Amino acid sequence: MPHESDDHQQPQPTVGSHMLASTEDMRDADDILFAHPPRTVTRWRCGCGEDYPCPEVRFAQLVKRATVRSER
Numbered sequence: 001m002p003h004e005s006d007d008h009q010q011p012q013p014t015v016g017s018h019m020l021a022s023t024e025d026m027r028d029a030d031d032i033l034f035a036h037p038p039r040t041v042t043r044w045r046c047g048c049g050e051d052y053p054c055p056e057v058r059f060a061q062l063v064k065r066a067t068v069r070s071e072r
């Protein structure tokens with residue numbers, strides 16, 4: 001019988017025996033946390049039921065923008 005109890009022990013880090021992160025690791029962690037902020041993705045819904053802006057809204061916005069530009 002294999003020592004099954006050994007597999008159920010607490011997982012031990014195989015990277016190294018040092019418990020404290022090096023300053024380099026700390027800097028890397030800071031960079032990672034800075035580059036990977038949690039993001040809340042809010043989805044806009046159009047009144048017609050599609051994701052906003054729906055093609056029609058996009059078209060309308062294009063027309064509006066073109067009108068504003070031509071009026072100058």
Ligand SMILES: [Zn+2]
Nearest residue numbers: 046047048054
């Ligand atoms: Zn729409």
